[in-house]
Amino acid sequence: MRFCLDADQVALRDAVRDMLALECPPALVRAAWPPGDPAAVAALWRDLARMGLFGAAVPIHCGGLGLGETDLVPILTEVGYAAVPLPVAETMAVAAPLLAATGDPGGYLPGVLAGTTRVAIAGAGDLVPYGMLADLVLVLRDGRARIVEPLTTAVVSTVDGSRAAARLALPSAGTVTDDPELVDLCLDRADLATAAQLLGLGRRMLDLTVGYVGTRRQFGAPIGSFQAVQHRLADALLGLEFAMPAVLAAGWALAHRTGSRRQDVSIAVLLAGDAARTMAKTAIQCHGAIGYTVEYDLHLYAKRTWALAASCGTDSHLDRLAAALDLPKGGFP
Amino acid sequence: MRFCLDADQVALRDAVRDMLALECPPALVRAAWPPGDPAAVAALWRDLARMGLFGAAVPIHCGGLGLGETDLVPILTEVGYAAVPLPVAETMAVAAPLLAATGDPGGYLPGVLAGTTRVAIAGAGDLVPYGMLADLVLVLRDGRARIVEPLTTAVVSTVDGSRAAARLALPSAGTVTDDPELVDLCLDRADLATAAQLLGLGRRMLDLTVGYVGTRRQFGAPIGSFQAVQHRLADALLGLEFAMPAVLAAGWALAHRTGSRRQDVSIAVLLAGDAARTMAKTAIQCHGAIGYTVEYDLHLYAKRTWALAASCGTDSHLDRLAAALDLPKGGFP
Amino acid sequence: MIDLVDTAEEARFRTSARAWLRANVPSPPLPSGDTREGFARHVEWERRLFDARWSVVSWPERYGGRDASLWEWLVFEEEYYAGGAPQRVTQNGIFLLAPTLYEFGTPAQQDHLLPRIAAAEDLWCQGWSEPEAGSDLAAITSRAVRDDAAGGWRLSGQKTWTTRGAFCTHLFGLFRTDPTAGRHRGLTYFLVPLGAPGVTVRGFGRLDGDEGFAEVTFVDVLVPDEAVLGGVGNGWRVAMSTASSERGLSLRSPGRFLATADRLVALARSRAEALSPRLRDRVIRAWVGAQAYQMFTRHQVSAMLDGAQPGARASLNKLFWSELDIELHETALELLGAEAETDTAWSRGFLFSLAGPIYAGTNEIQRTIVAERVLGLPRAP
C-alpha cells in the first residue's frame, strides 16, 4: 500500500499551479465576466494548450502525455483553485481521452490538443456551461456519448458570470460511442473533475479567508484570534482535508478500473461537494461585509463553487452507494 | 389573536414547579434507579395525586379539574424539567381523559384520580416504559385504544435506569374505544406530552450547564466566557426558544380540535425533539468530563431526553406533514 | 390567554388588505429594486401603498397609518408577502428609523419626518459600518464637530457597505462628537440628507447584484441641530434601539418567510423529477422553520403587548430568521439542480439571504449577546 503523489505528479502539479498563479489571477477570472475581455480569456486557453494540458489524458501514441486519472486530480485541483473560466476540465479530462479511445472519428483531436477546439459538456436540459465559448459539445445521455457542433446558441445569465453558459440547440446525431463502460467512464471522469475542482476552490476560499482574518482587526484584535472564527475555519478545513484523499483515491480507482470505482467516485463527489459548500459559507461569514462586495475576489470562487456543486447530483450518488451497500434505491412508493 | 399563558395557567404551572422542586429533586430521580428506593418514588405519586394532577384533563363532572391540552403543556414541561420517574404524562394527559371520555367502563378512573392506579403506555413491540410500576397499560394500536392489566412482566435494562421499563405480555381484549377520532386524540396527546417534557428537560440541562460554565474556571477564566461555549449554548437556547411556542400552539390546536391539529402536533414534536437532543449534546460537551460521571446530575436528564426522543417517530411526523403539504409519502419505490 | 385565530376585527382587516393587494400588486412582478431603474419602480409602488394607507398600517392616522394593532400589522405582513408584493425598499425608514424616531425624536422631528417616510418622499439608508468598524461598531471614527458660528455640526468621515445607499436620499448613522470619550461614549446619532454639499456616494456592486451598495464620504458636511436624534452624546443608546428593531420583529416579520416557505413547497410539487425523499424532508423542515418563526413572533408580540421589551432577545429573532432564509433558498436551489446556477428569483434570493447572518450585527455578535445578556454567561475576558 502507498498513498502519496510521486515526484512527477508533484512536478506537474506545481508547474500548473505556477502557470495559473501567473496567467489566471482574479483579474483574468473577472475578464471572463460580461462584457469582459474575451481576448485575454482566449490567450489563457492557448497557454494551457502550450503546456500540453489538453492532451494530459490522451495516450502518448495519440500525441498526448499519457497520464491517468490519478495524475489529473492534482491538476484539476489547481484548475479549481484558479477558477479557470474555461472548459478545461471538460476538454482535458473527459472529451480528449474519449476522442482518443474512440479513434477520433470526427477528426477533432488534433484541434483539441492544439488548443484551437474547446469542448463543453451539456448539463441538465439544454443548459451548457461554457456553451458560449465551446466549439463542440459533449452530450452524455441515454447510454450514448455524442460530440456535436451546436445548432443555435443563446446566452444565459448565470450567478457565476464567468461560466459563459448558453442554452444550445444540439443535433441528435454525432454518436461517438455507446459502449456502456466508456460512457460510464466519461461520466465518472466528469464527476471526478468536479470533485477535484471543488477541492481547489475550497482551498482558494480558505486561503483568502485565513489571510483576511489574520489582518482584519475588530475589538482590538485580529478577528482570526476569536474562537468563533477559529473554530469555524477549523471545521471547514476538516471537511477539505478529509475530502482530498477520497478524491485522490477515486482518481486511482478510475485509473485502475477497480470494481469499486463508481462508488469511490460517488464518495469523492459527496465529500468534496459538502466540504466546498461549507467552505464557501464559512468564507463569506468570516469575511463579513467585504466578502459580500464584488470588488473583493471571494465571490468569484464562491459562485464557481455553487455552480459546480449544483451539478453534482447528490441523490444519484447516494442511490449508487445504496445499491453498492445493498440498501434500497431512493424514490417514492 | 393572543398567545400567552393566563394567570390561572401560570399559577398552576408555578404550583407544580414548586412542588416538584421540593419533592422531585435529582435525589428522587436517582431513587428510581435500581435498586433505588421504591417507597420514595411511590410517595411522589401520592403527592401528585393530592394536587389533583391526575384529574387535570378530566371534566369537572367526572371529578377532575376540567383543564384542556393548552393548560397541560406548562405542567408537562415542569414534569420534564424534574424528570419525574413515573408515568405522569401517560396517566394524566392520555389515560385519564380517555377513561372519562369513554364512560370508564372498567371503573378505573376513581383509582387513577386517587393516585392508587398508574397507567403506562405500550411502546413499540412489547416494551413498556414504566411497565414495572404500572397497574394498567394503555395500548394504542390498529385503530383501537385498549386498557389492560399485564399478564406477565419482565424487567428490561435501559439506558435511563429510572424508566422502570418492562416487557409485558398483554391480553388482546380490553378495547375502550375504536372511535378513530378519539384514538387519534390519544396519540396526539401522547405526542404533545412527549414534546412538552422534552422542552422541560432541555431547560433543565440548559440551567445546569449555564450554572456550571459560569463557575468552572480553566485558563484563568470561567469557561462560559469563551466564545466556543457561549455560542454553542446560544444555539441550543435558540432551538428551545423556537420550539416552545410551537408546543404551546399544538396544545391549543388540540384543545380546540382545529383542522390543523395533527400537523401542529407534528411540528411541535419535530422542533422539541431536535432542540432537546441538541441541548443534551451541548450540555455534555460544555460540561466536559464531570458531565460524563454518574455522580453529577446531568446524565439523569440527558438519558431521559434520549429515551423520550427515541420514541418520537420522526419519520411518521414528516410523512404526516408531507400529506398536509401535498408532497409524496415516504418509503421506497 | 391563547387564541390563535383572528378576532372579528382582525379578520376584517385581513380581508380588506387581501382585497386591496389582490387588485394592486404589480403583475408581472417589478424588476429587482437593486438597479436604479428598478428602484424607481419600487418607489412608485411604495407611493401607491401610501396613497391607499397601506404603507405604515400600525402608525397613527395623522402620519398616514391606520392605528393598527401589532396583530393587525402581522396580518398585513402575512397578506403582503403571500400576495407576492414587492420587497419594501423603504424598509430602513419605516422599520428602523421610524421606531427610533417614535422613541427618541422631538415632536417637531416626528411631525416633519414620519409623514415623509410613510410617503416614500425621503428614502433612508443606514450609516453604521465604516471601513474599520464593522462588527465592532463602537470603533467608528467619523466625526461631527460643533460649528457655533454656522449653528450646526460639521460631519466628516466615511461610511460603507450601505445597502441601496446610491439610490437613497437620506442617511442615519453615528458620528463621534466627543473624541476624548471612550468607545461607546461621545457618539451622536445624526440624520443627514445625502444631497448636502460635501457628501459623496460611490456605489459598488454587491454579490447579489445590488448596484446601490455604497460607500458614503463626508467632507465638512454642515447639518443643523435638528439633525441630531436623541441628544448629543447619546448616540449609542439611540443606535441600539434601531439595532433591536433591525434584529427583531419589525424588519423581518414572519409573513415574508411563510410566503417563501409556501413558494418552496409549490416548487417541490412542481419538480417531481428532482424531488427525492431527502429533498422532500428538507423542504418540510424548512417549512416547519417558517411556522416556528411565526409561532415565536406571535408569542413575542403577546409579551410585548403585555409590556415586555424584547431587548437582547431580538438577537434570537435575527439568528433564526437569517438562518431560516438561507435554508429556504438553499433547498430551492437543490430542487433546481443544475439550473440553480442560472439567474432566477431563487438564486438572487439565495445570494441576498447570505447577507442575513452578516448585516445588522453578524450572527457571531448576536450569539455573544444571547449568551451574555439572555443566558447571563460571564463576559468574554
Added chain:
Amino acid sequence: MIDLVDTAEEARFRTSARAWLRANVPSPPLPSGDTREGFARHVEWERRLFDARWSVVSWPERYGGRDASLWEWLVFEEEYYAGGAPQRVTQNGIFLLAPTLYEFGTPAQQDHLLPRIAAAEDLWCQGWSEPEAGSDLAAITSRAVRDDAAGGWRLSGQKTWTTRGAFCTHLFGLFRTDPTAGRHRGLTYFLVPLGAPGVTVRGFGRLDGDEGFAEVTFVDVLVPDEAVLGGVGNGWRVAMSTASSERGLSLRSPGRFLATADRLVALARSRAEALSPRLRDRVIRAWVGAQAYQMFTRHQVSAMLDGAQPGARASLNKLFWSELDIELHETALELLGAEAETDTAWSRGFLFSLAGPIYAGTNEIQRTIVAERVLGLPRAP
C-alpha cells in the same frame, strides 16, 4: 506513488491475521470490560493475543511484536475489528504510553516496561486531569518533591476522570516538580505503580456504565528515579507526544470505524420496517465518513513513512473520528426506534462515543490547535 491494494506481503499478513482471529475471537463476545469481572476476562484475551504475538504487531520481535510496517498494523486493525474482536483494554499502555517510551524512554525503561505492556502484565491508566485542570492541563497542581535521602520522589495530589483507573495496575501522568516555574514548565512525567503505599483509587460510575472511572489520590507516594520518563522538568513535551498519539492515528485506527459502519449497514438492512429514505441517507453518509477516515489515515501513513510528523494535524484525526463515532451510533439508535432506550451494544457504544469529543483534549481545544497551528491563525488574546 499510489497503490491502494495490499502488496503480496501485506496480503499474506492479512490472511494470517484473519485466520488466527477467526479461530480465536471469543464467541459469544466478552462481557463489557467496564466491570471488574469483565475487565479480567478482557485481560485474559489480551494475554492470548500476546501469546500468539498479535498484541503489538508493529513492535520489535524482542518486545513481543512482529516488526510489522505501519501498513500491516492498519491491516491488522481492520481485521481485528472486522472480526468482532474485543476493544483493547490495554490501549493506554500499548497505544499511548509505548509510543512515548519509544521516543523518550531509556533503554532500561524500554526493556523493562515494553514487554510487560505487550503481555498485559502491567495495565496502565492515564493521570492527566485533575479537578481543577481539565482542558487546561497546564493548571495541574499535583506535585513531586525530591527526597534525596530516600533516593526518589514523593508524589502528592489528585488525578481524576481516569478511565478504568480502578482496574489498572499503573498510572502515567504529569506532576509538578518545580512549583516556581510557569504553567507548562516545571512539570515531570512519572510512571507510578498504583499499588504503591499512599495511593488510593476511588471508582465512580461513568455515564456509559464504566465502573472503573476513577479518582486517584497520592499522599506522599515514594517512587524511584526510574519512574521519571523523559527527564525532570521535561514533562510537557513528553506529554504532548502522548497526546498526539491519543488524538491521532494510533489510538483510533480506521479499522474500528469501518467495522462499526459495516455493522450499521447490516442493521439498516435488517430493519427494513424502520428504514426510511432519510435514515438510509444517514446510514450511507455515516458509512462514507468511515471510508473518508480510512483514506485520510492511509494518506497520513504514507506521509509519515516519508518522514512527516503529524504534529498538530493529529487534532484533525481526533475531531473527525470523535464526531464520526457519535454519528454512527446515533444513526443506529434512530434505526432501533423506541428500542433504542434499552441497554444494547449500540446504546452502550453511543454513550461511550459521547466521551470522544471530551477526552484527549476537548474538541474545542482541538479546533483551537487546528486554527492556530495548522491554519496559522493569530493566537487568542
